[in-house]
Amino acid sequence: MTTVTQLRKATLVLPEVEEGTHFGMVAFSVRGRGFASVTKDGRVQLHLPQEETDAALAAHPTGEPLVRTGTPIGFRVPLADIDGEDLNALVRAAWFSRAPKRLAASLAAAQAAADSPGGDLPAGIGRPATQALLGTGVTTLEQVAQHSRAELLALHGVGPKAVRVLSEALERRGLALRG
Template sequence: MTTVAQLRKAALGLPETEEGTHFGMVAFSVRGKGFASVTGDGRVQLQLSDDDAEAALAAHPTGERLVRMGTPIGVRVPLADVDGQALNSLVRAAWYRRAPKRLAAALAAADAGTAPDADLPPGIGKPATRALLGAGLPTLEQVAGRTEAELLALHGVGPKAVRILAEALRERGLSLR
C-alpha cells in the first residue's frame, strides 16, 4: 500500500517536476504538462502510453482506463493497491511520456550513469547518483546549493549518501546550504 507522500517523493524526484492542483486534486506536471494526480477517493491517475497502460492494468486489476473525450490517455488505480516499486515505475513512465524530448533524453542519460561533467563521489551508490543526475545535479558545486532535506527528498538519496556528499563538499571547502 502506498501513500500520497510516496507518490509525491517519486514525482518530485524527477527533473523539473512541479506540484500543484488540478480540479482540486494534488497533481504533478513537467514543464506545464500534467502526468500524475490523485483523486479525492485515493486513486492515482497516470498519463501513460497505450502499451504502458495495458501493462499497468494487467498488473493492477482494480485499475481502469483513463479516457478524455473518447481518447484513452492513461490509467486510474487505487493508490492503496500499488506497491512502492510499481508506483515509482508508473510515475516515471508517465513523466517520460509528458516530458520534452531533450529533458527525457537527459534523464535517460542520467539513468545510464552517463553525464559528461559529473563529479559525484562513487561511494554514494548508483541509486543516489541516478537521483542526483536526474534532478540536474551532476556536480558537487550544484549539490552545495541544496539543503540536506532537499537531497533526502530525492528518491534514491539516503542519509549515507548525504553524509558522503557532505564529506566530499568539505574537502573542497564547500557545504550544503
C-alpha cells in the same frame, strides 16, 4: 499500500516537476504538462502510452483505463491497491511520456551514466542523488567540491544524508564543499 506522500516523493524526485491542483485534485506536471494526479477518493491517475496502460491493466486488476472524451490517455488505480515499487515505475513512465524530449533524454542519459562506471561519486549517496548530480553534469567529487551544501540540497533527490556522504568522501580526498 501506498499513500499520497509516497506518490509525492516518487514524482518530486524527477526533474522540473511541479505540484499543484487540477479540478480539486493533487496533481503533478512537468513544464505545465500533467502526468499524475490523485482523485479525492484516493485513485492515482497516470498519463501513459497505450502499451504501458495495457501492461498496468494486466498487472493491476483493480485498475481501469483513464479515458478523456472517448480517447484512452492512461491508467487509474486505487493507491491502496498498488505497491511502492510499481507506483515508482508507473510514475516514471508517465513522466517520460509527458516530459519534453530533451528533458527526457537528459534524464535517460543520467540514468545510463548512473548505471555505468566512470565517475567517482560514492554509491552511498543513493540513486536519486546520483541521478540529480549527473543530470546537472556533476560526475566527479572534484565537481561536487565546486558547490555549496545549500546548492546540493536544492537539487531534487539530494538530501542531508547524501550531502554528509559526499562531504566525508571529499574530506578523505583533502577537499571540501564550497563555502
